[in-house]
Amino acid sequence: MLEFRTGLRRFVHWSEQAAAAAGLSPAVHQLLLAVRGSSTPGGPTIGELADSLVVKHHTAVEAVDRAQRAGLVVREGDAQDLRVVRVRLTEAGHARLNDLTAQHLDELARLAPSFAGLWANLDSAGHTGHTGYTGHAEDAEDARAAD
Amino acid sequence: MLEFRTGLRRFVHWSEQAAAAAGLSPAVHQLLLAVRGSSTPGGPTIGELADSLVVKHHTAVEAVDRAQRAGLVVREGDAQDLRVVRVRLTEAGHARLNDLTAQHLDELARLAPSFAGLWANLDSAGHTGHTGYTGHAEDAEDARAAD
DNA sequence: TGTGTTTATATCGTCATACGATATGCATCC
DNA sequence: GGATGCATATCGTATGACGATATAAACACA
Numbered sequence: 001m002l003e004f005r006t007g008l009r010r011f012v013h014w015s016e017q018a019a020a021a022a023g024l025s026p027a028v029h030q031l032l033l034a035v036r037g038s039s040t041p042g043g044p045t046i047g048e049l050a051d052s053l054v055v056k057h058h059t060a061v062e063a064v065d066r067a068q069r070a071g072l073v074v075r076e077g078d079a080q081d082l083r084v085v086r087v088r089l090t091e092a093g094h095a096r097l098n099d100l101t102a103q104h105l106d107e108l109a110r111l112a113p114s115f116a117g118l119w120a121n122l123d124s125a126g127h128t129g130h131t132g133y134t135g136h137a138e139d140a141e142d143a144r145a146a147d
Numbered sequence: 148m149l150e151f152r153t154g155l156r157r158f159v160h161w162s163e164q165a166a167a168a169a170g171l172s173p174a175v176h177q178l179l180l181a182v183r184g185s186s187t188p189g190g191p192t193i194g195e196l197a198d199s200l201v202v203k204h205h206t207a208v209e210a211v212d213r214a215q216r217a218g219l220v221v222r223e224g225d226a227q228d229l230r231v232v233r234v235r236l237t238e239a240g241h242a243r244l245n246d247l248t249a250q251h252l253d254e255l256a257r258l259a260p261s262f263a264g265l266w267a268n269l270d271s272a273g274h275t276g277h278t279g280y281t282g283h284a285e286d287a288e289d290a291r292a293a294d
Numbered sequence: 295t296g297t298g299t300t301t302a303t304a305t306c307g308t309c310a311t312a313c314g315a316t317a318t319g320c321a322t323c324c
Numbered sequence: 325g326g327a328t329g330c331a332t333a334t335c336g337t338a339t340g341a342c343g344a345t346a347t348a349a350a351c352a353c354a
Contacts, residue, residue, distance in 0.1 A: 005180065008155070009201040027311065030152070037149030046332060052149065054156040059312055061333060066310095083320045083331045116263070174340060193303060206341055208304060230302045230349045 004115075011111060015104065022100055028070065031063040032097045035073060035087050043076065043086035072096060151262075158258060162251065169247055175217065178210040179244045182220060182234050190223065190233040219243060 019029035034052040038044035044052070050060035064087055067073045072093035078084040089097070166176035181199040185191035191199070197207035211234055214220045219240035225231040236244070 005177070006199055006201065008159075012155075013201045025310070033149060033152065047330090052153055054153065054160045055311090056313065057332070058314090058334080062311075065333095081321075081331085085332065172339070194301085202340090203342065204302075205304070205343090209340075212304095228302085228350070232303065 007111070007115060011107070014107060018100060018103055018107075022096060024072075024096060024100070025066065027063045028067045028072065029097075029100065031060070031067050032072060032089065032093055035089055035093075036097060040086075042078070043088045045078075045084045045086055047084075049087065067093070154258070154262060158254070161254060165247060165250055165254075169243060171219075171243060171247070172213065174210045175214045175219065176244075176247065178207070178214050179219060179236065179240055182236050182240075183244060187233075189225070190235045192225075192231045192233055194231075196234065214240070 015029075016026040019026055022029075024032070030053055031049065034049050035044055038048060038052070040048060046060050046064060047057055049064070050057040053060060053063070064073060064075065068075060071090060073087050073089055076086045076088055078086055162176075163173040166173055169176075171179070177200055178196065181196050182191055185195060185199070187195060193207050193211060194204055196211070197204040200207060200210075211220060211222065215222060218237060220234050220236055223233045223235055225233055
């Protein structure tokens with residue numbers, strides 16, 4: 001489990017470094033990914049982005065602010081519902097993102113095999129008596145091993 | 148890929164909520180896990196912890212400071228090398244951590260199946276022509292799909 | 295033994311980012 | 325056509341990460 005956590009951290013950390021090297025803050029990078037990954041016609045709304053990034057909407061607002069200031073996305077008002085704002089990638093945004101995506105696919109391909117093994121372990125660990133949370137510290141040694 | 152990222156985020160976010168509910172800041176929670184997970188006899192050093200958490204050593208120092216102030220770990224000087232400090236969990240630290248670990252195993256067991264599927268996809272995506280990073284934005288559509 | 299280099303830990307100031315509380319404007323529904 | 329609710333935006337605050345820097349012990353070696 002510690003191994004799993006550390007592996008995850010290493011990937012996230014690596015990803016942030018790569019983004020920084022391309023001149024993107026981690027948050028903006030994630031935002032661009034979320035915008036590109038959206039399947040909503042006309043582009044995602046702020047609320048959808050917040051959901052996708054698992055943050056509150058005002059956090060998404062700030063990320064869009066920064067990305068827009070950097071010229072990577074644009075806000076576009078929705079014609080139907082004047083409350084909603086749709087976010088679209090600019091050409092610059094696309095270009096910046098494509099550079100990073102290729103690198104990420106490579107890195108993930110490199111990591112996937114080791115992670116797959118860890119998942120298998122976690123999966124079986126989950127079926128060996130830990131499915132009932134008691135709130136007590138009855139089996140510290142067992143927990144430590146699993147972790 | 149966006150799905151993968153979002154899933155990861157959801158897990159991390161969930162984990163932070165669970166830690167907060169137990170009165171632990173995310174950083175301290177991760178620190179306790181790293182201390183417990185260490186196999187170094189006598190307990191991990193600050194440097195080992197920093198490595199395990201994938202942060203700079205002064206970031207680990209701060210986390211240990213906070214955890215120590217909360218009574219969850221103690222610093223112990225090394226007898227051999229007077230420069231190094233070893234970190235050990237207190238009883239309170241163990242107790243707090245055990246509460247959380249049981250929950251985490253449950254949650255991971257719940258998530259493992261869906262993640263396993265995503266890994267399989269990523270694994271194959273990595274072997275279909277993306278192993279050479281060109282630095283150009285030649286195949287935006289392909290990248291978007293993979294992401 | 296003395297001096298320079300490396301290693302481990304700690305301190306300081308700063309920055310990015312997330313949050314809660316709150317505000318504003320538009321939509322929708324009796 | 326008010327009441328109610330939702331999408332977006334603003335403000336102040338807290339956490340946590342970093343680079344630069346400091347201190348002290350260990351080590352290397354003349």
